[in-house]
């Protein structure tokens with residue numbers, strides 16, 4: 001599904017012409033959605049959602065716009081997922097039914113891109129969006145929520161259902177320096193717009209369902225309202241078998257949303273401790289949490305969103321007691337994305353090494369390899385092995401393997417699609433399930449940071465990490481900027497060599 005790139009993409013990923021350089025043009029287009037107002041109606045029997053989405057869009061550039069690009073993941077997601085999990089999902093689909101403007105009933109022409117149907121072009125040529133002006137785009141859409149155990153769709157248990165409403169809201173694509181970022185969407189790789197926007201969401205669902213999301217959530221019977229500021233992405237979950245365990249860590253309100261399925265008591269107890277240790281660790285290593293609340297939802301996949309994450313709880317309801325130490329690392333990883341992804345943004349497709357690298361390094365090499373109350377608790381409940389020792393041993397083994405992969409290469413650019421694809425081919429990664437960028441983004445960028453820490457020493461390395469956080473808090477980081485911060489902290493030959501091996505910069 002992700003293999004068909006758009007015409008502009010091959011060029012935009014080319015190693016020697018980074019497309020995110022400013023267009024050499026006096027007129028620069030710049031457009032963003034400042035806010036989204038979303039009305040969701042959830043059909044919990046039919047496993048389907050309808051939505052009316054109003055986007056408040058501003059033209060901040062110096063060029064009139066005669067088209068807008070939207071992203072609607074369900075166009076690609078739903079057919080792909082039902083081809084993988086056909087049972088119970090026959091005939092499922094998704095559609096945008098209308099696009100209108102400024103409260104009028106006049107339909108704007110729109111069409112999915114032939115190469116990547118998640119990309120929808122809206123034609124404004126009859127009345128371009130002029131410089132300095134704004135418009136309200138109203139998009140009516142629906143999607144089936146396929147039955148599967150994943151990060152999107154309907155998860156079915158004997159005790160009830162969980163609807164994971166993620167990657168299913170139409171949004172305005174990202175534009176930088178006059179260029180639309182039209183990179184392909186894929187199943188495994190995220191490619192979201194990193195700009196911040198405010199959200200006002202209403203969800204209609206039967207009152208037997210608990211609805212959770214980011215920011216302030218108020219449920220009154222069948223209607224739930226969600227108000228949240230400065231989100232890079234929206235995720236909403238609804239379940240009739242969910243409980244919420246609320247507590248605080250360092251003044252942050254944490255909602256630990258658990259399913260009343262399987263080993264509920266151990267899930268609640270362990271997840272609460274995991275969350276506590278994860279927040280304490282990231283605050284200590286990186287800086288304060290930038291929101292006043294966070295929601296962790298037990299589901300069937302691991303994924304980060306702004307102010308919310310989902311964590312796979314199958315360990316607790318499928319009864320297989322294995323990989324107990326991994327539970328900790330997965331949860332800490334998704335919490336870590338609140339610092340690198342949500343607080344510090346970056347384009348996940350082109351520069352995924354930033355959020356995945358910092359998060360993976362801090363999680364796997366630092367936090368999971370420290371003594372913690374969580375790992376002690378895991379050892380008491382599942383005394384099959386020592387979780388801390390297992391994590392440390394695994395980390396050493398993984399690092400040796402990754403360093404081995406890079407022997408003989410004269411560069412391995414974390415921000416070049418070509419390099420990532422070449423190493424994926426060497427490693428024989430299944431293209432259909434794993435986007436070629438996925439594994440390198442997580443592993444090799446974490447290796448880069450581990451080698452940097454060895455070269456710089458702990459103190460300077462963490463000063464660099466905190467500097468990146470403070471510089472790009474609620475902004476969008478890029479490779480060039482991070483390189484500059486790094487060299488301000490340490491411009492030794494060893495660090496410069498690592499930079500020129502891993503980063504393609506100007």
Ligand SMILES: [Zn+2]
Nearest residue numbers: 333337356359
């Ligand atoms: Zn991640």
